[in-house]
Amino acid sequence: MAAKIRLAALAFAMAGALVTAAPAQAQVSDWSSVVQAAKKEGSVVVYSMALGAPYYNEVVRAFERKYGIKVESLDLRASELVERIRTEQAAGRFIGDVELISSTMIEEQVVADKYVQKFPAVPNAANLRQPFATTDFAVPAYIQAFGILVNTQLVKPEEQPKSWSDLLDPKWKGKILSDDMRPLGSGSTMFAVLHKEMPAGFHEKLARQQLVFSRDMRNDARRVARGEYAFYIPQVFAFASDLKGLPVKVVAPVEGAPYALLEFALLRNAPHPNTARLLVNHFLEAESQLVYANAWNAPVIGGIVERANADARPFAESKLMGAATLAERPGMMELARKIYK
């Protein structure tokens, strides 16, 4: 486990100057006044890339029940969310309070010096496990890792891939559905990580398999389950957790799983800043993190993986391969466009 986490630590270290763990560990002395203020605000608007995930809804509903505060969510892909935030703020509309999005997106917003504001401390940040830490602008929420979704009726057990390289077998030509690797998203994250971690020429060979690109991740997993394709990549482990009963299996390849760290950030001029803090703190509660872990995500709070269900643990503690970084993004996107024309 420690080895897996070291990989993650390496990625976070790249955020370098932004990481300031000290504020996260600070005690929040006036928390009860934050709770009171949040109850007065009465609602909170979350811009998330949960894409209808039931575990996200479960945690949100628990928050609504606990505090009697209404949560409104705008649920879109990361690239669409960022664009909406940009346009709304350019138009002087400050609707959203907090975003739940991949760390590189927040990093980009911080670099632009717009869109997000400093995140005041929340008590449960003290429970973050190593190497996770808050920054001035972001609070870690969970790890979303990717593997390979296999249709068990189309692929015999002995043929099921164990490595990313197994997808290069010519017999799978035209049978792989993939998230589009050219625009921003899970597809581009997978592209960047596999480009770095797999042997040279991996993507050129994969492109010869005539991948079919799509952008409806949740629906695409269903398409594989229905037998339209033999494989789907990159399959978010957690998105497959609600496909129980269907003829699919998620494979965590031996090389490891590309992943994205999902974080919270407070949007500029958030109309309900106290509720936003309260909600983020709620997401870092052990019970909330357990909901995420049981849905095959990797939690960011210590002592959760051990409590997760047996079927979820292999995914909650899977070997991580690496994450995409902001610095390499333009080059990687250009390369993806070149290879996957």
Added chain:
Amino acid sequence: MSAVDERRSGPGALASLRLRYSRTFGMAALIALLAFLSLYPVSMLLFGSFHTTPPGVAGAFDLAGYREVFTSETGLVLLNTVGISLAKTIPSLALAALLAWIVARTDTPARGVLEALVTLPFFIPPILTAMAWGMLGNPQVGAVNQAWRWITGSQAALFNVYSYGGVVWHMMQYSTPFLFLFIVEAFRAMDPSLEEASRMCGASQGQTLRRITLTLMLPALTTGFLLSFIRGLENFESPLFFGTPVKIQVVTTLIYDSINQRSVPEYEFATAMSFAVLALMCLLVFWQWRLLGARSFQTVTGKAYAPRLIKLGPWRWATFAICVLFFVVAVVLPVGQLLAGSMFRFFGFYSWDMLTLDHWTEAFDNSDIRRGFLNTLALGLAGATLTMILGGIVAYVSVRTRWQGRRIVDILAWLPWMMPGMVLGVGFLWGFALLPGPVSIYGTIWALLIAYVALGTPLSTRVMSSSYHQLAYDLEECARVHGAGFWRTLWSIVVALSWPSFAVGWVLTFFGIMRELSASILLYSAGSEVLSVVLLRLWGNGQSEVVSVVGLCTMALVLLFRWAQARFLARAVATG
């Protein structure tokens, strides 16, 4: 001082002056409003098409957007769009003409019921039938293909809805009833004397149909063809659902992708492309005007012809079957699929142990769906009412007055007709994002309302114009002679006699808003989601079963409205 001079300088002159000023002010306000609804988004499109960065970000001006538009790749997309629209318009027109002829000119049984059934798909939001056909025509697990394999023992699929054919097929289901509605009244309003003369001269029924009936119908058919072709260029749902997964792109999906599916949104290209589409539409509409003059939209007239019904003998059951078959394919199959989809745990896995009602509970518990439904209903009610009022005013000014500026009013009201919802959405997105001062519309429900009113105004204006054309001018003059003022005359004569048309236009506009997706997808935000957007998001999230539940409820609502419309409007017209 003479008596004339006294009148000029007395209270009468003052009243006349006041009336002239208030009329000038009213016309200026109307022109300003229409310019905001049509010219403002167009000018923002033009601005955006030269601007190197997204709205609200400082940038320079160049021609990069247009350079990208005039590439072979974009040209191919444009050709694709034109080709798909043509491919769906021609068979749709043929089918619509056949159905209209059956309903209006033959003795086919239950023609009244058949007419209601054939027009029903027009009122169903295309996004719902798209989702249903996504399930029905899926090559591996679609119900139609499974049934085909079961019947024939074949391993191959009958058809794949994710293809050019699928895009055209889905578009046809909407355009056929649209064209039917357009043509059927023309069939009914046809002067039968020419047909009778043809028969008396020895021509057979077939020869008369070809040489007389269809020739007489040519203006209506040509107008319908052009309108349907233009609508085909604007279509978003069909290529989004059935084209995008297999890399078939048309201009609307290209514009949408340029803004929403790129790492850095390509606004400059999207707006340049939108402007190019607008120019193309202008040419088409201009051609339509030149070709057809004022005949457009005038198939519904007050002519009192009663064309002779053609006796088909036993063939009337064949024509009956054709109408029923269309209804089964366009309505029963999709509704049946949605029903099946809503009752099983996973779409495509139909076994007893998968039966569940959980999706119904989930749909009714889902706050996004509830909010989307309420927003859509509120926007539909308010939007349809405002659009019809605006259309009524515009039509009154251009048809029944000689006021200065009425031609400008007419053109401004017509302008959005040339703008596909996606193009107008991009224009308003820029426009709202850059609105000066404290006015903040972007991301509010008002943004959607304004876009819907703009999109609906051309139709509402035409509906009300047709109605006003049929009112004799002497009725108004008579009221004025008897001492009624302007407003009293307007209320007691014009409004009282034209409100059935208002009601028909209102229903059409209401359903137009219920259906709208392409502008909504660009202008909604947290809290202002409409049903079509919520459904698209649910579908994208793999929740097709919940989508099925909402689809069924929406269709129930459509039926309810159709029933109410038929019942109350018929009664009102009968007693009016």
